[in-house]
Amino acid sequence: MAFPTARHDHSACIQAALDAAEQECRRRGARLTDTRRIVLELVWESHRPVGAYALLESLGKLGRSAAPPTVYRALDFLLAHGLIHRVASRNGFIGCPHPGHAHGGQILLCTQCGMAAELDDPALDQEIVNSAARLGFSVNRQTIEVEGLCPVCRAQRNSEEEQNYVA
Amino acid sequence: MAFPTARHDHSACIQAALDAAEQECRRRGARLTDTRRIVLELVWESHRPVGAYALLESLGKLGRSAAPPTVYRALDFLLAHGLIHRVASRNGFIGCPHPGHAHGGQILLCTQCGMAAELDDPALDQEIVNSAARLGFSVNRQTIEVEGLCPVCRAQRNSEEEQNYVA
DNA sequence: GGAGGATACGTTATAACATAACGAAACGAA
DNA sequence: TTCGTTTCGTTATGTTATAACGTATCCTCC
Ligand SMILES: [Zn+2]
Ligand SMILES: [Zn+2]
Ligand SMILES: [Zn+2]
Ligand SMILES: [Zn+2]
Numbered sequence: 482m483a484f485p486t487a488r489h490d491h492s493a494c495i496q497a498a499l500d501a502a503e504q505e506c507r508r509r510g511a512r513l514t515d516t517r518r519i520v521l522e523l524v525w526e527s528h529r530p531v532g533a534y535a536l537l538e539s540l541g542k543l544g545r546s547a548a549p550p551t552v553y554r555a556l557d558f559l560l561a562h563g564l565i566h567r568v569a570s571r572n573g574f575i576g577c578p579h580p581g582h583a584h585g586g587q588i589l590l591c592t593q594c595g596m597a598a599e600l601d602d603p604a605l606d607q608e609i610v611n612s613a614a615r616l617g618f619s620v621n622r623q624t625i626e627v628e629g630l631c632p633v634c635r636a637q638r639n640s641e642e643e644q645n646y647v648a
Numbered sequence: 649m650a651f652p653t654a655r656h657d658h659s660a661c662i663q664a665a666l667d668a669a670e671q672e673c674r675r676r677g678a679r680l681t682d683t684r685r686i687v688l689e690l691v692w693e694s695h696r697p698v699g700a701y702a703l704l705e706s707l708g709k710l711g712r713s714a715a716p717p718t719v720y721r722a723l724d725f726l727l728a729h730g731l732i733h734r735v736a737s738r739n740g741f742i743g744c745p746h747p748g749h750a751h752g753g754q755i756l757l758c759t760q761c762g763m764a765a766e767l768d769d770p771a772l773d774q775e776i777v778n779s780a781a782r783l784g785f786s787v788n789r790q791t792i793e794v795e796g797l798c799p800v801c802r803a804q805r806n807s808e809e810e811q812n813y814v815a
Numbered sequence: 816g817g818a819g820g821a822t823a824c825g826t827t828a829t830a831a832c833a834t835a836a837c838g839a840a841a842c843g844a845a
Numbered sequence: 846t847t848c849g850t851t852t853c854g855t856t857a858t859g860t861t862a863t864a865a866c867g868t869a870t871c872c873t874c875c
Contacts, residue, residue, distance in 0.1 A: 484783050512871085514823070533861070548826060553862065558823095569736040570791045572832095572861060589785050602779040605772070609794055612769040616651050617799030618756050624737050626791040627776055632784030679842085681852070701831065715855060720833065725852095739832060739861095 484589070484598045484631050485528040495525045498576050502564050505580045511562055519545065520555035521576065524565055529595045530573025568597070570626045585623035593634035600627070651756070651765045651798050652695040662692045665743050669731050672747045678729055686712065687722035688743065691732055696762045697740025735764070737793045752790040760801035767794070 485494075502521055506513040513521075523539045524531055537552050556574055559565040565574050566586035575588070575597050587600035610620050630638065652661075669688055673680040680688075690706045691698055704719050723741055726732040732741050733753035742755070742764050754767035777787050797805065 484785060512822080516824080547824090549862070550826080550864090551824070554824075569793070589780055589783070591785075592788065598783065598785075600776075600779055600783070602775070605775050605779055608769070608772050608775050609767075609792070612767055612772055613756055613794060613796065616756070616765065616767070617802065618651060618758075618765075618794075618796055619802055620794055620796040621759065622795040624791065624793040624795075625776070626736070627780060627785075627787055628789040628791075629780065629785055629787040635784065635786055679851080683853080699832075714853090716833070717835090717855080718853070721853075 484591075484633075485596055487633060491528075494528075494578075495522060498525050498564075498578070501580050502559075505562060505564065508581070509562060511558075516545075516547075516551065517555045517558050519543065520552060521559055521564060524559070524574055525576040528575070528597055530568040530571045530575045530590075530597055532571075532573050536574075566599075568626060569624055570628075585625070587623075587625040588627065589631070590626060590628050591631035591634055592628050593630055593638075596631055598631075600625070651758075651800075652763055654800060658695075661695075661745075662689060665692050665731075665745070668747050669726075669729075672729060672731065675748070676729060678725075683712075683714075683718065684722045684725050686710065687719060688726055688731060691726070691741055692743040695742070695764055697735040697738045697742045697757075697764055699738075699740050703741075733766075735793060736791055737795075752792070754790075754792040755794065756798070757793060757795050758798035758801055759795050760797055760805075763798055765798075767792070 485491075499518065499522060502513060502518070505511075519540070520536055523536050526539070533549065533552050533556060536556075537547060537549060540547050540552065556565065559574075560567060563577060563580045563583065565576050566588065567574055568586075568588060568590070571590070577586070578599060579601075584601055585606070587602060587605060589598045589600055591597070605625070606623070609623055609625075613620050652658075666685065666689060669680060669685070672678075686707070687703055690703050693706070700716065700719050700723060703723075704714060704716060707714050707719065723732065726741075727734060730747045730750065731744055733744050733755065734740075735742055735753075735755060735757070738757070744753070745766060746768075751768055752773070754769060754772060756765045756767055758764070772792070773790070776790055780787050
């Protein structure tokens with residue numbers, strides 16, 4: 482699960498996500514209605530967390546004006562079936578690149594470019610469960626959101642520092 | 649750092665937090681004003697995350713009615729000096745039991761009783777940094793919020809299950 | 816193919832959380 | 846005391862999320 486680069490074939494990301502959603506919903510006997518599919522598609526417009534009200538606006542631009550509950554209901558559905566993750570620290574939502582395979586979200590957030598990626602490290606998961614167990618606490622769900630610099634922005638910053646050093 | 653039990657000497661918790669805050673602010677040359685100290689005290693009224701507007705209401709009951717910015721400013725101060733943590737998944741705030749010693753919040757949240765505790769496991773911290781580094785991502789700040797059952801609620805649930813089994 | 820329950824949706828209103836902007840007051844060093 | 850800095854009060858507004866209720870659609874069973 483690499484960090485998304487600036488120029489990758491993103492339409493492929495979207496297509497893969499929609500296909501996976503279709504399949505996962507069939508498997509679960511859940512109905513992926515028009516609204517839900519379109520909201521999922523809009524969430525996938527970028528690899529950045531999207532707010533509910535931004536989605537609402539996007540819907541409007543597609544000629545599908547709606548009120549907040551419509552979007553929140555679609556988001557609730559997508560969350561419930563593991564097709565998206567909530568990014569609590571940003572009040573946003575992001576598409577899950579590998580639904581079906583159950584996992585809490587481990588999300589990397591670049592403070593520079595805003596891009597997000599999933600970490601999805603089972604060892605990390607396990608370390609949390611073990612560490613919590615030492616306090617007698619049994620884990621149900623994890624929210625892990627890590628801020629920092631993505632590879633691209635890090636490279637960029639380094640080259641800027643060289644510039645400053647020369648100057 | 650054990651999970652807070654139902655009956656512990658909580659006034660001692662509050663006192664310790666206030667003392668630590670006093671000391672930490674002196675060390676940093678920061679001004680722990682009346683408003684700030686009182687808000688900190690109110691955050692510590694329980695071991696559950698508290699919302700800004702709940703604090704606002706509490707302030708009112710103390711005869712110190714205020715507007716939202718007053719509370720948010722105090723919270724910003726307390727956050728900036730590591731005296732409280734923000735619980736993003738609950739839009740709430742919780743007192744930090746060991747300020748000064750720099751750390752991102754690793755927070756355990758009981759879905760049954762609402763109590764919170766800090767995990768503060770350096771190995772976990774390190775695992776995240778390492779895991780992220782494998783993707784070329786450099787970490788700045790972590791938000792770790794873990795939902796589950798605290799020891800007390802777990803014991804309770806187990807005994808309930810026994811009841812059901814007998815019946 | 817119609818009856819009836821379950822699921823999904825539209826709509827209005829409102830709750831809950833957070834910040835912008837500006838002036839007055841308190842503080843602290845010179 | 847003077848002046849700059851920090852803190853605070855206040856008004857207004859922005860942003861995120863949900864309650865409540867009726868309607869439409871779907872799906873199953875008869
Ligand atoms: Zn992509
Ligand atoms: Zn970046
Ligand atoms: Zn306590
Ligand atoms: Zn509990």
